[in-house]
Amino acid sequence: MRHFDVLVVGSGLAGMTLALHLANHSRVGLVTKRALSDGASQWAQGGIAAVLDREDSLAAHVEDTLIAGAGLCDEAVTRHILGHAAAAIDWLVEQGVPFTPDVAHETGFHLTREGGHSHRRIIHAADATGAAVVTTLADKVLNHPNITVLQDHIAVDLIVGAKVGRPEAGCLGAYVLDRQADRVITLSASHTVLACGGAGKVYLYTTNPDTATGDGIAMGWRAGCRVANMEFIQFHPTCLYHPYAKSFLISEAVRGEGGLLRLPDGTRFMPQHDPRAELAPRDVVARAIDFEMKKHGLDCVHLDISHQSAEFIRHHFPTIHQRCLELGIDITREPIPVVPAAHYTCGGLVTDLNGRTDLPHLYAIGETGCTGLHGANRLASNSLLECLVLARAAAETIAAAPARHAESLPEWDESRVVDADEQVVISHNWDELRRFMWDYVGIVRTDKRLQRAANRIELLKREIEEYYAHFRVSHDLIELRNLVDTAELIVRSAQQRHESRGLHYSRDYPDLLPQALPTILAGRSR
Missing domain, CATH: 3.50.50.60 (FAD/NAD(P)-binding domain)
Known part of the structure; x- marks a missing residue:
């Protein structure tokens, strides 16, 4: 110790x-x-x-x-x-x-x-x-x-x-x-x-x-x-959409410095969704992009700052400029393909x-x-x-704070577990969890989608806890256990909010309630 x-x-x-x-x-x-x-x-x-x-x-x-x-x-x-x-x-x-x-x-x-x-x-x-x-x-x-x-x-x-x-x-x-x-x-x-x-x-x-x-x-x-x-999971409106770009963010500052969101034909759409247009808060912009993508059957929309000078772009956004160039996109001359992605808890x-x-x-x-x-x-x-x-x-x-003395603590007990015989349970459950959370607990939610997610989480939790109880812990198992607990908290919280507010948008409850109250789940030691 x-x-x-x-x-x-x-x-x-x-x-x-x-x-x-x-x-x-x-x-x-x-x-x-x-x-x-x-x-x-x-x-x-x-x-x-x-x-x-x-x-x-x-x-x-x-x-x-x-x-x-x-x-x-x-x-x-x-x-x-x-x-x-x-x-x-x-x-x-x-x-x-x-x-x-x-x-x-x-x-x-x-x-x-x-x-x-x-x-x-x-x-x-x-x-x-x-x-x-x-x-x-x-x-x-x-x-x-x-x-x-x-x-x-x-x-x-x-x-x-x-x-x-x-x-x-x-x-x-x-x-x-x-x-x-x-x-x-x-x-x-x-x-x-x-x-x-x-x-x-x-x-x-x-x-x-x-x-x-x-x-x-x-x-x-x-x-x-x-x-x-x-x-309230914030989906960033502008994540780079490219098969070889993993989780690359296109900064909010691109819109702050004049970047415009466009459909593939060049048409701007944000002014139709909010008077602040591209400078609206992230939840508004992410929902607008999601709406336009579903309406037109698009894989992405485009963020265009090419009307600014090349010198301005290279000075203000050197990292974004260089990364896009590596992928064959010259943002000084052409728009950036973007999609919303989960960003902040x-x-x-x-x-x-x-x-x-x-x-x-x-x-x-x-x-x-x-x-x-x-x-x-x-x-x-x-x-x-x-x-x-x-x-x-x-x-x-x-x-x-007053000083606390070191206390003797029990060591981790592995006496009743063995090495895992296969890892497919972890990889399969990880993939399933992330996919149904994206499909059912994303930018737009419904009661039915949330209940489907809750049902699947319950099944996954049982499998993961059984695995955790019988096999030695590994990095991937620890993360999966934490992810499924966190997913359950997200879904339970979403089910309790019967309104649409900020990042939580429900088709079943599209209006605001008159009083804004936090969603608090009481902890219980396990």
Whole structure:
């Protein structure tokens, strides 16, 4: 057994930020199931929303967020998180993040605009903000003497006091599979932080990396934490449509800088769906694209920014420009084929503004948690901001907490399991789950589709739990178990919402209810 003052599960922006804020006075263990920079933060293109221009205001940023969130944002939470945005950006600048400069602007940095925003307030590093931020912070994490990075380790489950005869103890750490040694190790911790990202891989088509399997949400749920608003899965309107492009996102900023959505014959369609046209929030744009594709029998629509100069495009979108060129698409001369894809999990484990969950000594930050900021639809570029603000708040809360002594914990018990005789059950169930979630729990939903999904999830859960009970755990089995738990939470939440709000659109309940209420499922320790 190894003990840490703080165990962080997940190495994206939220996890690394928290680790760096704590490392000068705490021993931090950072668990990541692949390499340090393989999470979704690395893929973020657009940037980070913050009021940095004198013509902008906190009130305007709050208002834009509330509108995008379709009445379900917690206004006090929203004001608090957005109010800490400038300080979060200052911290990143101090760390050396190379944001795109603009000598003409008072901040010295270029600000872009994205859908749903009334002002230019997105600070960015060209069109690869996530990569720039993650690279900068990863270097500091790897070189800090008080941070132990456990790469190629995947958490199996949390260790909770109720399971070891001490219910008042809360969370005591986690069991973690060391993939290189192929054995489960016990990690004890005074405080445990889930920063595992979202659950995009529960869908067949997603902009998320392969690591986004709902691990933190599922583990927290199994440990007894409440979850909220899991029906609100954001589908990004513009994922590159190409047989050789896997999960490549075309940034919101392309539309923010004048990109137009067109049918194959060149006709624009967004003005017929919303007065904000291409700058409408993501849920509106994704539904509009889905509608046009089904109406005309299309495989994709087209995003056209070729009316801008080639120099402008290469300067603002170098990553997108280069990737499309590699696939034979010159975006300076022709439109980009795009489709919607699962992108962001707006719900998650219920937390307060310090990242605390229902379970003592367990925190959830980033896409794993649900603070109330995003409501029924996340406003573009508020997600990286939430990671930064909540990570810092959680770090300060942990640092101020009374010291806890390391406790002796039971080792992982493999005495009643054997090596799996075949892997086809895992691969088949994984494929089936992602396909029916895409077909039945996608951009447009019905009661009948949701019930079909619920029936299939129940069958899959039985098969997976039986497999889990009889065979030694593997990386794929752990992820599949977490995905099916997360899928169940999404479907159960969607079945409870009898209206269409934000990202949840139901043909059976097309109207808004007069009062916006969150969907909260009560956790139960298993």
